[in-house]
Amino acid sequence: MTTAITPSLEQLGWSPFFADQVSEKDSGLVPRRISSVHRSRVEAIDVVGSAALELPANSNTADFAVGDWILADPLTGMFVVRLARKSLFQRRQEGGRGQQLVAANIDTLLIVTSCNADFHPARLERYLIMADQAGSKPVIVLTKADTTADVGDFQSKAEALQRDLPVIALNGHSADAVVSLMPWLGIGQTVALVGSSGVGKSTLVNTLTASDSMQKTGTIREYDAQGRHTTTARSLHAVQGGGWVIDTPGIRTLYVSDITDGIDTLFAEITELAPLCRFRDCTHAHEPGCAVRDAIAKGEVVADRLERWRSLSAENSSRTPVLSGPRGNKTIKKKR
Structure with a gap:
């Protein structure tokens, strides 16, 4: 993970939304932002760079999302409290009772796909629903635009998915990609990259960060878009222009669940x-x-x-757990 030394909390994404949650009793604590989440630990950054973060015994790292703001003891580095999130991108896994946290406090969700066989409008709709539900602005990013003569066709199909949807076509290896995405990469702004494996998310992160410590990327067969993405942990990176980007592992399957508001926005x-x-x-x-x-x-x-709309609404209804059982002994059951 590569982070930059920042002179102010505002450059890390701090805003009045978070400041208003800090009371006098928290005066001895310091704000830190979660920069990566692993199975056994979480890492954080503050105004001087990487910062120690200790979790209490029996803590579950799955309760944290990259981008979270927390308050910690400055002497021990011990986590004290997580501040309420401005936005949260999460998904329900097959057979899972809870939601998997993907990224928090993101301003823009960059939904990455490529101008080849990976381009799948039905899958993009699911990402758009998740973005709308999360409370962040969605942007479709079409990578590998330099490998096809039909970029305009890909763009028009993507733009038709949602009203006023920004669609950006680019070459993830080119420095021009930074210019194309600069409207969403201003000082203190946070974007998250989501998409299936092999579409070029980590390549794009490398270009945006101009980092010497590059993310490992797998190879891909262009004719059928098959490949393997080697990002395994979510992480926060400083980008050119003063913003922040969260890279995420490729999502193999995206189920529709608990997202009625997102469906309403997509099919406005x-x-x-x-x-x-x-x-x-x-x-x-x-x-x-x-x-x-x-x-x-x-x-x-x-x-x-x-x-x-009818198909996704039906899936959302059937996959969204409902609470049932006597008061005080609620259980989660699937709708039928």
């Missing part, structure tokens, strides 16, 4: 029309007076958008 044209339907619980399938189907008939809404 359907969400906005739904209140105009005759029936409050309209499924937009067969009910008379359906404003959504009327808009489809007029060509104002694309028909397959409704089908994807």
Whole structure:
């Protein structure tokens, strides 16, 4: 991990949102930001660079996310409290009862895919839903733009996924990539890179950080986008321009769960029309007076958008655990 010595908390991403959580009783503690999370330890940075961080006995590192702000004892380095998060990107694993924390307090989520067989609109929709649910701004980043003559086609398909969605095509090895992403890399700004393995996330991180201590990257077969990504831990890196970037391991499968608000944002044209339907619980399938189907008939809404909305909504409902059981003895059960 490579970090930069920073002269102020603001350059680390500190803002009034976090400062307002610090009370007089915390006056003897110092703010630190989680810079990496491993199975057995977490690491942090503060205004002088890397900082020691000790966790109490029986602590679980899975409770921390890269980008978290915490307060620690300056003498012992002991963790005291984690501050409330401004945004949180998380996902539910298959068969898991809890959410896996991916990154916290991110301003922009860079959803990375490549201009080859990896480009998959349905998978990008899932990332967009997660970004919208997390409370961060999504940006689609198309890598390997220098390897295809159809960049415009990839861009137009990506832009159609969500209203006013920024889409940036670039070559991750080129210094021009920094210029293309600079609007989201200002002083104190934090971005996180997510995407499947082999799309060039770590290559892009290396370019953005211009680091001598480069992330290890695997190779990829261009004809079928098969490859192996060797990033195994989430980590925070200083980037050119004063911002911060969080690299994450490639996500093999992204399930839709606990993200109703994210779906509503992704399919805003359907969400906005739904209140105009005759029936409050309209499924937009067969009910008379359906404003959504009327808009489809007029060509104002694309028909397959409704089908994807219906499919993702059904998956979200079936995979989101619900609490049941007698009071005081709640258990998590899957919806059917």
